[in-house]
Amino acid sequence: MDSYSPTQSSTQSPSPELDVDVTKPKKMDIYAAIVDQSNVGIFVINHKSKLICWNQWMVSSSNIEASFALGKTLDEIFPDLPGLRFMQSINDCINKGMSSLLSSKLNPHPLPLYSTASEQAKGQVMSQMIMVKPVQDQGKLCMVHVFDVSPAKARDQLLRQRTSEYRSKEMHTHAILASIGDAVITTDLQSHIDYMNPIAETMTGWALGESKGRPLKQVFSVMSKKGEKDIDFVERCLSTDEEPDNESHELALNNRDGVCIAIEESVAAIRDTDKKIIGAVVVFRDVSSARKLSQQISWQATHDTLTGLFNRNYFDAKLTDMVTDAREGDRHHALLYLDLDQFKVVNDTCGHVAGDELLRQVSLLLSSHIRANDTLARLGGDEFGIQLLNCPAQVALRIANQTRHSIGNFRFCWEDKSFGIGVSIGLVEVNSQSESVEQVLSDADTACYAAKDNGRNQVHVYRTHASEAAVRQSEMEWVTRIQSAIEQQRFRLYFQTITPVLCLNDSNHIEILIRMLDTDGEVISPGAFIPAAERYNLMPAIDHWVIGKVFQLINDNLMVLIENGYQFAINLSGHSLSGADTLDYICDQLTKQQIPKGMICFEITETAAISNLSSASHFIRTLKQQGCLFSLDDFGSGLSSFAYLKNLPVDYLKIDGSFVKDMATDVIDQAMVQSINQIGHVMNLKTIAEFVESEEILQCLKDIGVDYAQGYAIAKPTPLTDSDGKLLIT
Template structure:
C-alpha cells in the first residue's frame, strides 16, 4: 500500500506541478507588486516628510528672524533635520559599497515608517539605474542642495541675530534669501512628486499587465489540462470498452467455464461455456451466489466444496487437486477441475474472484480410450503384445498375490497358415477381415478365464488358466480342428484357413517372459515346419527346440551387431602358384585377397562366421549382412592410397544374388565411393548359383559390364554336371576345400581336383584351390597347373578393417 501511495503522489505531482508553478509565479508577482507599491508609497511619504520639513524649516527660520524667539530656531533645527537625514540616507546608498546600516538609521531618523525602511532601500538599490528613478533622484539631489543653502542661510541668520541692531540689515537680506530658496524648492518638490507619481502609475500598469498575462496563462493551462484530462478519460473509456469487448469475446470463445464473482460472493459474469455447464442463462445467474446455481463436491467422498468462499476469505484452501463433481440445474453430474484466481486492485485490496471450471468429460473419455489402445490391438480388439507379455509376466511371478486358480499355467502360440496367400490373392482388406473373423472365432472357442491376444501380423497368443499339459494339448487340438473347419465369406468368396500351434508349460522353473515367448515361437515354427495345421508341445531338452532357440538367440545378436556396427573384416591372401609366371598374354596376375567377415562379441571377442551364419541364412539376415560388408569394403578402399593392381574378393549370399534392389545398391556404392569395379571380385557359391541359374547369370553379366570379376565358390561340393558352367560367365573357379585337404591321401579327390582344373582351363576360367595347408599340397597343385592357392600355408586371415565408417546412401 505504501508503494501505491508513493506512486499516486508522484503521479499527482507530475499532473499539478505546472499549476503550482503558475500560482507560485502569481504569488511572487503579487508579493513583488505589493513590495514595489509599498516602496513607492514610502517614497511619496518621504517626499511629504521632506517637503514638510523644508517648509517648516523656512517658516520657523523666518519667524526667528522676525521675533528672535529661540524656540522658533529650535523648531527650525528640528524641521530641517528631516530632509538632511534623507540626504544622508541617499548618500549612504549612492556609495560604491552602499552603507545599508547608515542608510537605515538615516531613514528612521527622517521619520520613514520602520516597516517601509527595507522596501525603500531595496527599491533604491534595485531601480537606481532606471531612467525614471534617476530623474527622481536628480530632483532629490537638487532639492538637497537647496536644503543645504537653507541650512547655510539659517546659520548666517543666527549669527546676524546675535549681533543685534548691527546685523539688522543682514537679517533682512537673509530673510529675503530664505524666501527665495523656498521659492526655488517648491517646483523641485513638485517635479519629484510628479516623477514618483508617474513611476507609480507605470509600475502599477506593468504589474497589472504581468498579472493579467499570468492569469491568462493559468486559464489556458487549466483549459489545456482539462482538455487533456477529458481526452485521456475518453480514450481510457474507449480502451476499457474495447478491452471489455475483447475479454467477453475471448471468454465466449474458450471451452472452459469462467465465472467472475464480486467481493460479496455474488456472481457478476459467466461466459457461454459456463451457461452450457450450468444449464442456466447468464441473466439468471448474475447477482446470485454460486451455491444457488450449482453444487460442487469432491469426487472421492462427495463432500461439498465452496471454492469461492475460501478464496474470498483468503483462507488456506482445501485439497482440491483431484477432480470435482458439479451438479447443474438439470441434476446432471459432471466431472470438473476448478482453478480460482483472486483479483486485487492497485492498493492490494481484494475485489473479487475468477473461477475457471474445466469440463473433464472428454478428457476422461480420451484417457480411457488411450488406456484401452495401450493394451489392445486396434484391428481385432484383443490384447496387444505389450499387455499380453505383462500378463504373462504376472503368471510367471510366483510371488505375486494372484489366485492360483486364475493364474495362467500354459501358453499357446498360434500362427495362421498361408495368411500371405489371402493377402496376395484377395488384398489386404480381405486379410484384415480374416484376422478379425478368426480372432473372434478363436476367442469364442477358448474358455471364459483364458486370455487371448494378438502378438503381431497373423500371430496370436493365449494364456490358459487352471490347466495341465494334457488338457492344454486337448484344447489346442480341438481349437486346431475348429479353425480348420471354420469358413467365412469375403465378397463372393468362401475363405478358410488352418493354424499351427505351439504349447509351452509355464509351470517349469527358470522361465521368464522372453524365454517362454521364444519357446512358444519355436514350437509354433516346428509345427509349421512339420507340415502346418499341427500342435507341437515345447518339451525341455528337445534337441530341435534347443537348436532353434540357439539360432533365434543368434538372430537377435546379429541384429544388434548390425545396428551397432559390431562387425569387422579380415583379409586372407590368394597367391599365384608360380609367382614368377604370368598369364598367357604375358601380363602378371594382380595380387588377390579374399575379404572375410567376423562378428565382434559384446565383450570384444571375435566370433567366427560358422557360429552366426546359419542363423542369418535361416532368418533372412544375409542380405543385410552383405550390404554391411559391401559398405565397409568400399569405404575402406576409398580411404586407401592407390597401390599396384589388387583384387578383393567379396562373398555374396543367394538372397542378394536374386534381389534386383541389391544390384541397384551395388551400382550406387560404386558411384558414391569411387572404387574401381576392376578391383572387386564377387564370390558366389555353386549351390546358390545353380539354385537360380537365370537370376545368377543375369546378375553376373550386369556387374561384369562394369568391370567386376566373379568367382564360383565351393565348386564340386554339390555339382551334378559341368553343363551349367556355360551359362555362368565367371572368371574364377574355387575348388572346394574338401577335395584339397585330402588329395594327397585320397586318389579320387586328387583326380577330382585335376579334372576340375582341366575343365575350368578348357572353358577359359582360372582356378583357385582352397584349404592349402602344407608345402606338399602346394607342390602337387603347382604340378597340376592350378592357378591360385589359398590356405593357412599360404597366409592366415589377418585383420583388415577393424573400425569401419560405412558410406551412407
C-alpha cells in the first residue's frame, strides 16, 4: 500500500524511505479530501510500524506536519511516548487483527495532542478516546481514530469543583446537581446518604426521601465485571484521604429493581473551609450504550455480521495456531473447506435478501454438526471453513460426509419456491508435514474445487501427489461445456430494467444479461459458468457472442427502438477490456450495423478497470468517439475508487450493491451511497443503484437523489427474445 497523507499536495513526491512505487499514478485526491474533513484524528500504521497516513486533524492537534510524520514510527515523532497499553493495542491489531477501544481512563498516557494553541503552550494535553482497528483485505494495516473527549473530562472536573465550592450553600448546590445529566450522591463521614439528585434516584430506584440517612451500600450496590461485589470506593476515600483508583474497573450498578446498569464512577472527598473531610460525593453515569458499542466493535472484529459465525480474520488466526500445534506437537488436525452448490441459483432467482436468509439457515445447520472445540467460520460469499482439532483423517471424512448429507437433505423455502442445495467440501489433513497456513488453505481450496468439478455435492480429500493429468481433465470439462454452448447457440439473452428513481414507469434503459442452456434444457445462471469462463479466458468469446446478437437485434428493429428511445447496457469482462481483439470487433460491428450514437452503453467493473487503467482508459475513449456510453459497475467496492474515477471518462456510476441492499437499515451503508452519489454528481455523472429490492430502499434513494435504480423492487430479469429469436421488448 502506498504511504499517503491527505494533506500532501498532488505534486509532492513520497518520501524515499516509504517503499513507495513512484511509477503509480497519483491517487486518493478526492478520497483524501473526505478524510481531511473528518473531525477526528486518523492515522494508519503498516506492518513495519511506519506511518502511512496522517490526516489534517492530526497535523492541527500535534503541530506535526504530514511530510515529517510519514515513514516514521510513533516513537520517532513522539520520543517520550510512554503509552505501553496503546502500543500493545497497535501490535495486537497488526499481528492478530484485534480491535481495541481505549478511553482516557484506561489509557492514562495519551498522545501529546492539544485542543488549542494556548493549551499546548500550557502543556495541557487533551483527553482522548482512541479506537484501534485493522483495515480489512489490505494486508497488516492498523487504522487509529483519536477522539477529543476533553469536554467530558472538563465536565467532571467542574462538577467536583462546584460540589466543594457550594457545599455551604446546599440549596444552590442541589439546584445545580439536579440540572446536570450525571447521577450524584453525597454522603457524610459515616457513608450515610445525605443527598441524591434526580438522575441518581432514577438509576438506583430509590427516592431521596427514603434513602436519606441510609448506608450508601444499601442504596448504591456496585460490582465489577470480575464479580467483585460491594466495591466501596467511598469508604476508601474517607479512610485514606485519597481518591480511589476505580478507573480500571468496569463497574455495574445493581439497582433496587434488580436491573444491572453499566456505569462509570468518580469519588471525591468533600472538605470544609479548613480542608477537613466532612463527607464524599459519588458521581456516576450510565455507560451502557458506550460499553455495548465497545463490545459490539470487539465482536465485529472476529465475527461475520450476517451469520453470527466467526469471520475470516479469526479463522486465519486460529488456523495459524492449529498449524503450529500440528508441527510442534506432532498432532493430527483437519480442515474442511465448504462451498454451497446452488447458492447462486437462489440469489439469481429470488434476490439477495433470500440469499442472505439461506446463508443464515445453513450456518445454523452447520453449527449443529461441529464439536465443542472445533471452529466454524464464514470465509466469504457462500464459502465456509471448519477446523477440526485433534481429528484423524477418517474421523474428519466421516464428519464431512455427515455435513454433506445434512445439507443435501435440507430444503430452502422462499415465498412459493423450494430449493434443494448441496455442498462441495475439500478436506485437507493438518499434521507435522503441513508447510504453512497459506499452503493448507490453498490445498483445501484445490480439494473443494475438485469436488465441484467432479459433479458437486461431494467430499474430496486432498492428496499431495494427485495426478496432473486428472486435474487437467477436470479443468477442461467446463471449457468443453462452454465452447459447446457457443457453437450450438445455447446461450440466451435476458434483460433487467434500469429506471429513473423519480419516474419508475418511464424507462427504456435496460441491462443485457446472459443465461446458458445445458444439454438437457436446464437454464444455468451466469454465476455458475462465468467464473469458469473467466478462469480459462473464454469470456471474450462470450462477450463477442452477446455483442453480435444485441447489435443484430438492434439492426433488425432499428426504427422502433429509436422511436422509443431504447438504450442497451452490455457487460464487458476484464479480459475483453484489456484485449485489442474485442475493441477491434466492437468497432467493426458498429460500422457494419450502423448503431445510433448513445444506444449502446458498455458496463465495466471497477476491479477490471483499475487492474489495467491505461488499457481501460484507451478502450473507453476509443468507443466514446464512436458514440458509445460507459458505466462503471460495482463502484465503491475498492478502497481506491475515488482516486481512479477521474481517470476514467465514464457516463454512469453503478453504486456497489453491497452498500445498497442494507441501506434502509444501516446508516453506514446509507452514508456510503450518499457520498458516492455526491461525488458522481460533482463529476457530472449519472448514478445507478443496483440491488434495489424493497420500497424502503427506493425511498432512501429518492431522499438522497440517486438518478436510477435497478433491482427486484423494480423488475426481475426477463427473456429478451422468444424461442424464435424475436425481440420481446417492442
